[in-house]
Amino acid sequence: MKTASVVLSLAFVGVSAFAANDMQLLKKVKESGIKAIPQSQLELLKLVDDPNNPITEKKVELGKKLYFEPRLSKSGLISCNTCHNLGMGGADGVAAAIGHKWTANPAHLNSPTVYNSVLNKVQFWDGRSPHLEDQAQGPIQAGPEMAAPKELVVARVTSMPEYVEEFKSAYGDKVKIDFKLIADTIAVFERTLVTPSRFDDFLHGDLNALTPAEKEGLNLFVDKGCVSCHNDIGLGGTMQPFQVAKKYKFASLGGFQGDKNGMVKTPTLRNIEETAPYFHNGAIWSLADAVKEMGSVQLGINISDKESKKIVTFLKALTGDKPEVSYPILPVSTPKTPKPDMN
Amino acid sequence: MKTASVVLSLAFVGVSAFAANDMQLLKKVKESGIKAIPQSQLELLKLVDDPNNPITEKKVELGKKLYFEPRLSKSGLISCNTCHNLGMGGADGVAAAIGHKWTANPAHLNSPTVYNSVLNKVQFWDGRSPHLEDQAQGPIQAGPEMAAPKELVVARVTSMPEYVEEFKSAYGDKVKIDFKLIADTIAVFERTLVTPSRFDDFLHGDLNALTPAEKEGLNLFVDKGCVSCHNDIGLGGTMQPFQVAKKYKFASLGGFQGDKNGMVKTPTLRNIEETAPYFHNGAIWSLADAVKEMGSVQLGINISDKESKKIVTFLKALTGDKPEVSYPILPVSTPKTPKPDMN
Numbered sequence: 001m002k003t004a005s006v007v008l009s010l011a012f013v014g015v016s017a018f019a020a021n022d023m024q025l026l027k028k029v030k031e032s033g034i035k036a037i038p039q040s041q042l043e044l045l046k047l048v049d050d051p052n053n054p055i056t057e058k059k060v061e062l063g064k065k066l067y068f069e070p071r072l073s074k075s076g077l078i079s080c081n082t083c084h085n086l087g088m089g090g091a092d093g094v095a096a097a098i099g100h101k102w103t104a105n106p107a108h109l110n111s112p113t114v115y116n117s118v119l120n121k122v123q124f125w126d127g128r129s130p131h132l133e134d135q136a137q138g139p140i141q142a143g144p145e146m147a148a149p150k151e152l153v154v155a156r157v158t159s160m161p162e163y164v165e166e167f168k169s170a171y172g173d174k175v176k177i178d179f180k181l182i183a184d185t186i187a188v189f190e191r192t193l194v195t196p197s198r199f200d201d202f203l204h205g206d207l208n209a210l211t212p213a214e215k216e217g218l219n220l221f222v223d224k225g226c227v228s229c230h231n232d233i234g235l236g237g238t239m240q241p242f243q244v245a246k247k248y249k250f251a252s253l254g255g256f257q258g259d260k261n262g263m264v265k266t267p268t269l270r271n272i273e274e275t276a277p278y279f280h281n282g283a284i285w286s287l288a289d290a291v292k293e294m295g296s297v298q299l300g301i302n303i304s305d306k307e308s309k310k311i312v313t314f315l316k317a318l319t320g321d322k323p324e325v326s327y328p329i330l331p332v333s334t335p336k337t338p339k340p341d342m343n
Numbered sequence: 344m345k346t347a348s349v350v351l352s353l354a355f356v357g358v359s360a361f362a363a364n365d366m367q368l369l370k371k372v373k374e375s376g377i378k379a380i381p382q383s384q385l386e387l388l389k390l391v392d393d394p395n396n397p398i399t400e401k402k403v404e405l406g407k408k409l410y411f412e413p414r415l416s417k418s419g420l421i422s423c424n425t426c427h428n429l430g431m432g433g434a435d436g437v438a439a440a441i442g443h444k445w446t447a448n449p450a451h452l453n454s455p456t457v458y459n460s461v462l463n464k465v466q467f468w469d470g471r472s473p474h475l476e477d478q479a480q481g482p483i484q485a486g487p488e489m490a491a492p493k494e495l496v497v498a499r500v501t502s503m504p505e506y507v508e509e510f511k512s513a514y515g516d517k518v519k520i521d522f523k524l525i526a527d528t529i530a531v532f533e534r535t536l537v538t539p540s541r542f543d544d545f546l547h548g549d550l551n552a553l554t555p556a557e558k559e560g561l562n563l564f565v566d567k568g569c570v571s572c573h574n575d576i577g578l579g580g581t582m583q584p585f586q587v588a589k590k591y592k593f594a595s596l597g598g599f600q601g602d603k604n605g606m607v608k609t610p611t612l613r614n615i616e617e618t619a620p621y622f623h624n625g626a627i628w629s630l631a632d633a634v635k636e637m638g639s640v641q642l643g644i645n646i647s648d649k650e651s652k653k654i655v656t657f658l659k660a661l662t663g664d665k666p667e668v669s670y671p672i673l674p675v676s677t678p679k680t681p682k683p684d685m686n
Contacts, residue, residue: 104685342447
């Protein structure tokens with residue numbers, strides 16, 4: 001009996017030690033500036049909502065249609081979802097975005113994920129856009145992306161009575177459907193695309209939500225300093241000094257230099273395993289390689305293969321639950337709908 | 344009292360006369376060879392199932408993922424749904440299909456709808472394919488479409504453990520995932536894309552399912568002879584003599600001549616209002632114009648503007664209920680997944 005009791009005590013001490021370590025880790029992570037996606041629906045809504053463009057069910061439904069609407073592009077073939085595919089981590093899985101007339105992004109820029117993009121403090125790689133409402137206006141008009149002038153987009157949408165009715169239903173009968181409102185409505189849908197993960201459960205105090213290997217990776221992630229840029233709720237989404245322009249081994253590809261101050265928007269790490277290839281120009285396909293490259297380029301440290309692998313194990317725990325999206329049936333074109341233009 | 348009673352009797356006679364006309368119309372339609380989509384789920388399953396490739400829930404779920412899977416294309420950007428968009432009547436809304444490297448279909452062929460394609464007796468405009476399992480192999484490989492060699496498709500799919508597991512779950516642990524099986528699985532999903540409409544309710548005896556104007560259009564549709572090609576459950580889907588090659592005013596566009604006997608697959612008219620532009624080369628955008636053109640070209644008759652408009656009123660009653668499709672979350676690429684190739 002005595003032996004058994006000793007074993008039991010030891011086991012107990014072991015468990016307690018683990019739990020104490022976990023508590024310590026959680027404390028360290030929180031102090032590092034990382035935050036959880038709120039568990040309460042009300043808190044979450046407060047986080048993602050914009051009082052200037054409040055989320056309503058009708059706007060979300062309409063915004064979803066517009067998000068999947070290829071007729072917002074000049075050709076009638078490219079929708080927001082083409083490059084920000086909700087089935088592929090909210091991105092497109094290619095190095096540089098491909099748009100109208102099979103044109104690659106001129107700066108070889110990689111499409112960032114739409115998931116959790118509401119958590120970014122700014123939008124676009126160079127952070128030139130303050131919020132999703134503004135961001136959504138860009139790719140629709142950009143020549144190498146959807147290539148549609150504002151007037152064409154408005155003419156297409158307003159040519160379909162079903163869209164007009166839905167705008168009235170969402171915004172009131174006197175609504176003026178202009179380009180800004182179309183982009184605003186897409187943004188409302190995008191604001192709902194938040195993906196809580198097991199890591200959030202851990203942050204909320206469920207110490208068993210991560211495996212020991214994931215915790216080890218998380219500990220390294222904080223200790224190595226990754227967290228200095230990848231912090232807050234998005235584990236990214238803020239402007240940071242862009243060492244990549246100078247030292248990154250593929251820096252010449254596309255020649256992107258960040259904003260005028262050499263700053264770049266740190267990508268969110270949520271769902272990062274789903275959004276290869278990595279970096280602004282999509283030149284690195286392996287997440288482990290990306291981690292090592294970031295160590296040397298941004299942090300000036302060496303991250304070993306073994307450490308990188310452990311960090312990747314943690315990063316995979318950031319893959320979140322995606323909102324279920326029923327594929328929308330889009331309104332029917334009418335004789336007034338401007339025709340697709342492939343040129 | 345007497346007056347009221349007379350009025351009532353007259354009204355009654357009126358209703359009866361209408362009902363008798365409707366019964367007559369229904370009889371005429373049935374005798375013309377048009378058939379309804381079965382109401383019973385068991386009958387419907389028997390209709391769309393293929394004993395060589397039976398429908399199961401697991402195959403449908405996997406087939407849906409593959410249908411939305413852009414990594415089946417060489418570029419990683421084009422899926423079945425790109426040209427056969429489930430939100431746009433199962434087609435793409437452009438004249439000639441656009442594929443890999445922004446290439447238009449060399450014969451300027453228009454993408455047919457995937458909805459109710461299981462009801463076609465043959466597949467492709469020239470009917471060269473006997474069923475969906477065979478058809479699905481074509482566009483994936485075709486240079487101007489998805490441009491992916493079989494080996495690439497198999498390598499992509501089998502590089503992702505989630506797909507391998509789903510194939511095992513659908514077909515058994517010893518499954519060999521080859522190109523044919525991938526296409527077969529897509530076809531199983533497509534077999535479920537049947538869209539019953541109010542017209543089917545009418546055919547099943549609900550005489551009030553169509554409006555008087557729609558019935559008038561239906562009557563004309565049968566009387567004018569449209570039904571001679573657009574018959575059976577699909578209101579189309581059989582090979583018919585292709586007068587269009589000779590007399591159609593846009594025949595030179597693309598130069599398609601039908602099969603070696605000058606026959607062409609009659610398109611289904613189900614959801615036809617959603618799938619402009621019309622004809623094999625997508626040269627006519629107005630459904631009313633298409634009806635008139637078919638009258639003169641195929642039937643050798645003149646259909647007036649007024650008659651055409653009435654027929655279109657009926658055709659719009661063929662717009663059916665689409666199955667609800669939850670947008671699939673696709674498996675994550677792995678280091679073994681062959682990379683996208685834009686060239």
